[in-house]
Amino acid sequence: MIDLAGSSSAVQASALVGTVLLEAFVLYVGYGALESVVAATLIQAIEDR
Numbered sequence: 503m504i505d506l507a508g509s510s511s512a513v514q515a516s517a518l519v520g521t522v523l524l525e526a527f528v529l530y531v532g533y534g535a536l537e538s539v540v541a542a543t544l545i546q547a548i549e550d551r
Contacts (some may be wrong), residue, residue, distance in 0.1 A: 506514050 504517070506517055509517075
């Protein structure tokens with residue numbers, strides 16, 4: 503982990519914002535990929551019920 507304790511508050515804030523944006527992007531892509539794999543099977547299972 504990168505130690506930013508000695509950095510200015512602006513650098514710390516920028517690192518935090520960057521981390522949150524990266525996490526949001528990873529979740530967006532991950533859930534999009536999961537949806538594309540599971541959606542058709544799930545919809546078919548619901549329709550057959």
